Amino acid sequence: MTRTARNVLFLCTGNSARSILAEALLNARGDGRFRAYSAGSHPKGSVHPLALELLAGRGIPTGGLRSKSWDEFARPGAPEMDFVFTVCDNAAGETCPVWPGRPVTAHWGIPDPAAVEGSGERKPSAFLDAYTQLGSRISLFLELPLEGLDRSSLQRKLGEIGASRTNVSRA
Incomplete structure:
Protein backbone atom coordinates (compact mmCIF):
# COMPACT_ATOMS: atom_id res chain seq x y z
CA MET A 1 0.00 0.00 0.00
CA THR A 2 1.38 3.39 -0.97
CA ARG A 3 1.29 6.01 1.75
CA THR A 4 0.62 9.59 0.78
CA ALA A 5 3.41 12.09 1.18
CA ARG A 6 4.16 13.22 4.73
CA ASN A 7 3.78 16.94 5.39
CA VAL A 8 6.72 18.81 6.89
CA LEU A 9 6.67 22.43 8.08
CA PHE A 10 9.92 24.36 8.57
CA LEU A 11 9.65 27.43 10.79
CA CYS A 12 11.82 30.47 11.40
CA THR A 13 11.06 34.03 12.34
CA GLY A 14 11.26 35.82 8.98
CA ASN A 15 10.59 32.96 6.56
CA SER A 16 12.95 34.52 4.05
CA ALA A 17 16.07 32.32 4.15
CA ARG A 18 16.58 29.22 6.35
CA SER A 19 13.06 27.82 6.34
CA ILE A 20 12.75 28.60 2.62
CA LEU A 21 16.01 26.74 1.89
CA ALA A 22 14.79 23.75 3.92
CA GLU A 23 11.40 23.70 2.17
CA ALA A 24 13.01 23.74 -1.27
CA LEU A 25 15.66 21.16 -0.35
CA LEU A 26 13.22 18.62 1.07
CA ASN A 27 10.81 19.04 -1.83
CA ALA A 28 13.69 18.50 -4.27
CA ARG A 29 15.27 15.55 -2.46
CA GLY A 30 12.24 13.89 -0.89
CA GLU A 53 19.97 32.60 -6.31
CA LEU A 54 21.61 29.75 -4.38
CA LEU A 55 18.73 27.35 -4.99
CA ALA A 56 18.44 28.19 -8.68
CA GLY A 57 22.21 27.81 -9.09
CA ARG A 58 21.92 24.26 -7.81
CA GLY A 59 18.98 23.39 -10.03
CA ILE A 60 16.44 23.38 -7.20
CA PRO A 61 13.02 24.73 -8.22
CA THR A 62 12.06 28.05 -6.66
CA GLY A 63 8.60 28.51 -8.17
CA GLY A 64 5.97 28.94 -5.52
CA LEU A 65 8.39 29.85 -2.74
CA ARG A 66 7.07 32.79 -0.74
CA SER A 67 7.38 34.31 2.71
CA LYS A 68 4.25 33.58 4.76
CA SER A 69 2.90 33.49 8.30
CA TRP A 70 2.70 30.32 10.31
CA ASP A 71 -0.94 31.23 10.93
CA GLU A 72 -1.69 29.81 7.45
CA PHE A 73 -0.91 26.35 8.80
CA ALA A 74 -2.95 26.63 12.00
CA ARG A 75 -6.22 27.54 10.26
CA PRO A 76 -9.05 25.12 9.59
CA GLY A 77 -8.46 23.39 6.27
CA ALA A 78 -4.67 23.78 6.44
CA PRO A 79 -2.60 20.74 5.56
CA GLU A 80 -2.13 18.49 8.59
CA MET A 81 1.56 18.31 9.45
CA ASP A 82 3.43 15.13 10.28
CA PHE A 83 6.58 17.03 11.27
CA VAL A 84 7.31 20.60 12.37
CA PHE A 85 10.95 21.73 12.56
CA THR A 86 12.15 25.09 13.86
CA VAL A 87 15.35 26.19 12.14
CA CYS A 88 16.05 29.32 14.18
CA ASP A 89 16.43 29.85 17.90
CA ASN A 90 13.89 32.69 18.01
CA ALA A 91 11.09 30.59 16.53
CA ALA A 92 12.01 27.70 18.82
CA GLY A 93 11.51 29.95 21.84
CA GLU A 94 8.19 31.41 20.72
CA THR A 95 4.79 30.06 21.58
CA CYS A 96 3.75 28.29 18.40
CA PRO A 97 0.18 27.91 17.21
CA VAL A 98 -1.59 24.64 17.86
CA TRP A 99 -0.99 22.53 14.76
CA PRO A 100 -3.75 20.28 13.46
CA GLY A 101 -2.94 16.62 14.04
CA ARG A 102 -0.07 15.50 16.24
CA PRO A 103 3.11 16.49 14.42
CA VAL A 104 6.46 15.33 15.71
CA THR A 105 8.55 18.43 16.42
CA ALA A 106 12.27 19.15 16.63
CA HIS A 107 14.63 22.09 16.68
CA TRP A 108 17.27 22.22 13.94
CA GLY A 109 18.85 25.60 14.69
CA ILE A 110 20.92 27.18 11.92
CA PRO A 111 22.64 30.60 12.07
CA ASP A 112 20.75 33.24 10.08
CA PRO A 113 22.62 33.94 6.84
CA ALA A 114 20.51 37.04 6.20
CA ALA A 115 21.84 38.59 9.42
CA VAL A 116 25.47 38.41 8.28
CA GLU A 117 26.90 41.85 7.66
CA GLY A 118 29.75 42.89 5.47
CA SER A 119 30.65 42.96 1.85
CA GLY A 120 32.14 40.63 -0.67
CA GLU A 121 31.54 36.94 -0.20
CA ARG A 122 30.59 36.98 3.49
CA LYS A 123 26.84 36.90 2.96
CA PRO A 124 26.81 34.44 0.01
CA SER A 125 29.17 32.23 2.03
CA ALA A 126 26.78 32.34 5.00
CA PHE A 127 23.90 31.30 2.74
CA LEU A 128 25.98 28.42 1.39
CA ASP A 129 26.84 27.33 4.94
CA ALA A 130 23.15 27.34 5.92
CA TYR A 131 22.24 25.44 2.75
CA THR A 132 24.95 22.86 3.43
CA GLN A 133 23.97 22.32 7.05
CA LEU A 134 20.27 22.06 6.21
CA GLY A 135 21.10 19.70 3.36
CA SER A 136 23.04 17.48 5.73
CA ARG A 137 20.19 17.34 8.24
CA ILE A 138 17.62 16.69 5.54
CA SER A 139 19.76 13.84 4.20
CA LEU A 140 19.85 12.29 7.68
CA PHE A 141 16.08 12.76 7.98
CA LEU A 142 15.51 11.05 4.62
CA GLU A 143 17.54 8.04 5.80
CA LEU A 144 15.34 7.45 8.87
CA PRO A 145 13.23 4.27 8.76
CA LEU A 146 10.05 6.20 9.61
CA GLU A 147 7.75 3.18 9.48
CA GLY A 148 9.97 1.26 11.91
CA LEU A 149 10.25 3.91 14.64
CA ASP A 150 7.78 4.56 17.43
CA ARG A 151 6.98 8.19 18.25
CA SER A 152 9.47 8.55 21.12
CA SER A 153 12.30 6.94 19.12
CA LEU A 154 11.51 9.19 16.17
CA GLN A 155 11.49 12.24 18.46
CA ARG A 156 14.90 11.26 19.84
CA LYS A 157 16.37 10.67 16.36
CA LEU A 158 15.08 14.05 15.12
CA GLY A 159 16.62 15.74 18.16
CA GLU A 160 19.93 14.04 17.41
CA ILE A 161 19.78 15.32 13.84
CA GLY A 162 19.16 18.83 15.14
CA ALA A 163 22.15 18.57 17.47
CA SER A 164 24.43 17.24 14.74
CA ARG A 165 27.19 19.33 13.29
CA THR A 166 27.60 17.06 10.30
CA ASN A 167 28.61 18.83 7.13
CA VAL A 168 28.31 17.58 3.59
CA SER A 169 30.12 18.54 0.45
CA ARG A 170 29.04 21.86 -1.02
CA ALA A 171 28.87 20.30 -4.45
Missing part, protein backbone atom coordinates in the same frame (compact mmCIF):
# COMPACT_ATOMS: atom_id res chain seq x y z
CA ASP A 31 11.36 11.84 -3.97
CA GLY A 32 7.65 12.41 -3.43
CA ARG A 33 7.74 10.94 0.09
CA PHE A 34 7.38 14.40 1.63
CA ARG A 35 5.62 17.67 0.94
CA ALA A 36 7.57 20.49 2.56
CA TYR A 37 6.24 23.89 3.57
CA SER A 38 7.76 26.84 5.37
CA ALA A 39 6.46 29.74 7.41
CA GLY A 40 7.52 32.41 9.88
CA SER A 41 6.27 33.90 13.10
CA HIS A 42 6.98 37.39 11.71
CA PRO A 43 7.43 36.86 7.96
CA LYS A 44 9.52 39.37 6.02
CA GLY A 45 7.07 39.30 3.12
CA SER A 46 9.62 38.27 0.52
CA VAL A 47 12.20 35.55 0.00
CA HIS A 48 15.80 36.72 0.32
CA PRO A 49 17.32 37.07 -3.18
CA LEU A 50 20.47 35.17 -2.17
CA ALA A 51 18.35 32.19 -1.11
CA LEU A 52 16.66 32.14 -4.51
Whole structure:
Protein backbone atom coordinates (compact mmCIF):
# COMPACT_ATOMS: atom_id res chain seq x y z
CA MET A 1 0.00 0.00 0.00
CA THR A 2 1.38 3.39 -0.97
CA ARG A 3 1.29 6.01 1.75
CA THR A 4 0.62 9.59 0.78
CA ALA A 5 3.41 12.09 1.18
CA ARG A 6 4.16 13.22 4.73
CA ASN A 7 3.78 16.94 5.39
CA VAL A 8 6.72 18.81 6.89
CA LEU A 9 6.67 22.43 8.08
CA PHE A 10 9.92 24.36 8.57
CA LEU A 11 9.65 27.43 10.79
CA CYS A 12 11.82 30.47 11.40
CA THR A 13 11.06 34.03 12.34
CA GLY A 14 11.26 35.82 8.98
CA ASN A 15 10.59 32.96 6.56
CA SER A 16 12.95 34.52 4.05
CA ALA A 17 16.07 32.32 4.15
CA ARG A 18 16.58 29.22 6.35
CA SER A 19 13.06 27.82 6.34
CA ILE A 20 12.75 28.60 2.62
CA LEU A 21 16.01 26.74 1.89
CA ALA A 22 14.79 23.75 3.92
CA GLU A 23 11.40 23.70 2.17
CA ALA A 24 13.01 23.74 -1.27
CA LEU A 25 15.66 21.16 -0.35
CA LEU A 26 13.22 18.62 1.07
CA ASN A 27 10.81 19.04 -1.83
CA ALA A 28 13.69 18.50 -4.27
CA ARG A 29 15.27 15.55 -2.46
CA GLY A 30 12.24 13.89 -0.89
CA ASP A 31 11.36 11.84 -3.97
CA GLY A 32 7.65 12.41 -3.43
CA ARG A 33 7.74 10.94 0.09
CA PHE A 34 7.38 14.40 1.63
CA ARG A 35 5.62 17.67 0.94
CA ALA A 36 7.57 20.49 2.56
CA TYR A 37 6.24 23.89 3.57
CA SER A 38 7.76 26.84 5.37
CA ALA A 39 6.46 29.74 7.41
CA GLY A 40 7.52 32.41 9.88
CA SER A 41 6.27 33.90 13.10
CA HIS A 42 6.98 37.39 11.71
CA PRO A 43 7.43 36.86 7.96
CA LYS A 44 9.52 39.37 6.02
CA GLY A 45 7.07 39.30 3.12
CA SER A 46 9.62 38.27 0.52
CA VAL A 47 12.20 35.55 0.00
CA HIS A 48 15.80 36.72 0.32
CA PRO A 49 17.32 37.07 -3.18
CA LEU A 50 20.47 35.17 -2.17
CA ALA A 51 18.35 32.19 -1.11
CA LEU A 52 16.66 32.14 -4.51
CA GLU A 53 19.97 32.60 -6.31
CA LEU A 54 21.61 29.75 -4.38
CA LEU A 55 18.73 27.35 -4.99
CA ALA A 56 18.44 28.19 -8.68
CA GLY A 57 22.21 27.81 -9.09
CA ARG A 58 21.92 24.26 -7.81
CA GLY A 59 18.98 23.39 -10.03
CA ILE A 60 16.44 23.38 -7.20
CA PRO A 61 13.02 24.73 -8.22
CA THR A 62 12.06 28.05 -6.66
CA GLY A 63 8.60 28.51 -8.17
CA GLY A 64 5.97 28.94 -5.52
CA LEU A 65 8.39 29.85 -2.74
CA ARG A 66 7.07 32.79 -0.74
CA SER A 67 7.38 34.31 2.71
CA LYS A 68 4.25 33.58 4.76
CA SER A 69 2.90 33.49 8.30
CA TRP A 70 2.70 30.32 10.31
CA ASP A 71 -0.94 31.23 10.93
CA GLU A 72 -1.69 29.81 7.45
CA PHE A 73 -0.91 26.35 8.80
CA ALA A 74 -2.95 26.63 12.00
CA ARG A 75 -6.22 27.54 10.26
CA PRO A 76 -9.05 25.12 9.59
CA GLY A 77 -8.46 23.39 6.27
CA ALA A 78 -4.67 23.78 6.44
CA PRO A 79 -2.60 20.74 5.56
CA GLU A 80 -2.13 18.49 8.59
CA MET A 81 1.56 18.31 9.45
CA ASP A 82 3.43 15.13 10.28
CA PHE A 83 6.58 17.03 11.27
CA VAL A 84 7.31 20.60 12.37
CA PHE A 85 10.95 21.73 12.56
CA THR A 86 12.15 25.09 13.86
CA VAL A 87 15.35 26.19 12.14
CA CYS A 88 16.05 29.32 14.18
CA ASP A 89 16.43 29.85 17.90
CA ASN A 90 13.89 32.69 18.01
CA ALA A 91 11.09 30.59 16.53
CA ALA A 92 12.01 27.70 18.82
CA GLY A 93 11.51 29.95 21.84
CA GLU A 94 8.19 31.41 20.72
CA THR A 95 4.79 30.06 21.58
CA CYS A 96 3.75 28.29 18.40
CA PRO A 97 0.18 27.91 17.21
CA VAL A 98 -1.59 24.64 17.86
CA TRP A 99 -0.99 22.53 14.76
CA PRO A 100 -3.75 20.28 13.46
CA GLY A 101 -2.94 16.62 14.04
CA ARG A 102 -0.07 15.50 16.24
CA PRO A 103 3.11 16.49 14.42
CA VAL A 104 6.46 15.33 15.71
CA THR A 105 8.55 18.43 16.42
CA ALA A 106 12.27 19.15 16.63
CA HIS A 107 14.63 22.09 16.68
CA TRP A 108 17.27 22.22 13.94
CA GLY A 109 18.85 25.60 14.69
CA ILE A 110 20.92 27.18 11.92
CA PRO A 111 22.64 30.60 12.07
CA ASP A 112 20.75 33.24 10.08
CA PRO A 113 22.62 33.94 6.84
CA ALA A 114 20.51 37.04 6.20
CA ALA A 115 21.84 38.59 9.42
CA VAL A 116 25.47 38.41 8.28
CA GLU A 117 26.90 41.85 7.66
CA GLY A 118 29.75 42.89 5.47
CA SER A 119 30.65 42.96 1.85
CA GLY A 120 32.14 40.63 -0.67
CA GLU A 121 31.54 36.94 -0.20
CA ARG A 122 30.59 36.98 3.49
CA LYS A 123 26.84 36.90 2.96
CA PRO A 124 26.81 34.44 0.01
CA SER A 125 29.17 32.23 2.03
CA ALA A 126 26.78 32.34 5.00
CA PHE A 127 23.90 31.30 2.74
CA LEU A 128 25.98 28.42 1.39
CA ASP A 129 26.84 27.33 4.94
CA ALA A 130 23.15 27.34 5.92
CA TYR A 131 22.24 25.44 2.75
CA THR A 132 24.95 22.86 3.43
CA GLN A 133 23.97 22.32 7.05
CA LEU A 134 20.27 22.06 6.21
CA GLY A 135 21.10 19.70 3.36
CA SER A 136 23.04 17.48 5.73
CA ARG A 137 20.19 17.34 8.24
CA ILE A 138 17.62 16.69 5.54
CA SER A 139 19.76 13.84 4.20
CA LEU A 140 19.85 12.29 7.68
CA PHE A 141 16.08 12.76 7.98
CA LEU A 142 15.51 11.05 4.62
CA GLU A 143 17.54 8.04 5.80
CA LEU A 144 15.34 7.45 8.87
CA PRO A 145 13.23 4.27 8.76
CA LEU A 146 10.05 6.20 9.61
CA GLU A 147 7.75 3.18 9.48
CA GLY A 148 9.97 1.26 11.91
CA LEU A 149 10.25 3.91 14.64
CA ASP A 150 7.78 4.56 17.43
CA ARG A 151 6.98 8.19 18.25
CA SER A 152 9.47 8.55 21.12
CA SER A 153 12.30 6.94 19.12
CA LEU A 154 11.51 9.19 16.17
CA GLN A 155 11.49 12.24 18.46
CA ARG A 156 14.90 11.26 19.84
CA LYS A 157 16.37 10.67 16.36
CA LEU A 158 15.08 14.05 15.12
CA GLY A 159 16.62 15.74 18.16
CA GLU A 160 19.93 14.04 17.41
CA ILE A 161 19.78 15.32 13.84
CA GLY A 162 19.16 18.83 15.14
CA ALA A 163 22.15 18.57 17.47
CA SER A 164 24.43 17.24 14.74
CA ARG A 165 27.19 19.33 13.29
CA THR A 166 27.60 17.06 10.30
CA ASN A 167 28.61 18.83 7.13
CA VAL A 168 28.31 17.58 3.59
CA SER A 169 30.12 18.54 0.45
CA ARG A 170 29.04 21.86 -1.02
CA ALA A 171 28.87 20.30 -4.45
